[in-house]
């Protein structure tokens with residue numbers, strides 16, 4: 001399998017972390033990719049020019065990250081990352097959704113950083129900042145379990161991205177439970193081995 005990838009993309013990190021957690025990472029070749037340059041190989045696989053994009057061993061191109069991690073979960077491997085039934089399943093899926101929402105808002109803000117001020121856009125960026133703050137408060141009220149699943153891995157990747165790109169807006173402030181959760185959860189090899197550096 002081939003994965004169009006960048007080490008600083010939180011979505012790509014989620015995919016690689018899930019692959020490591022399932023013992024599938026050795027089957028995946030990482031293709032370093034800058035999606036903003038729209039490289040032809042990526043466009044041929046994903047017309048949206050976004051990473052991550054996984055090309056399976058059958059040649060099927062899969063995106064976006066929730067689809068890829070569900071595909072990885074369907075392969076023979078270690079423990080399943082999608083709880084099959086019951087409350088644990090919906091909680092894990094909701095955590096993935098909250099984490100992906102944090103990534104969407106934070107990646108959007110990051111893309112706009114350094115551009116000239118413009119009122120309408122600044123308003124959207126402020127909404128993104130507030131959405132992240134509220135989502136973090138939700139996670140503080142109910143942090144994920146230490147169990148490895150798609151929800152906890154996604155949350156860790158979202159927090160890792162905030163740590164990397166928004167060090168001037170420390171998400172840990174006023175969120176002791178989430179901070180403690182992240183410190184312990186971050187010791188898992190799938191999270192420790194995928195930690196991004198600027």
Ligand SMILES: N[C@@H](CCC(=O)N[C@@H](CS)C(=O)NCC(=O)O)C(=O)O
Nearest residue numbers: 009011035049050051052064065066
């Ligand atoms: N919902 C997608 C989001 C992927 C995404 O936005 N990736 C960014 C990199 S962090 C990207 O490829 N951006 C390129 C672009 O927007 O043109 C997923 O979960 O995979």
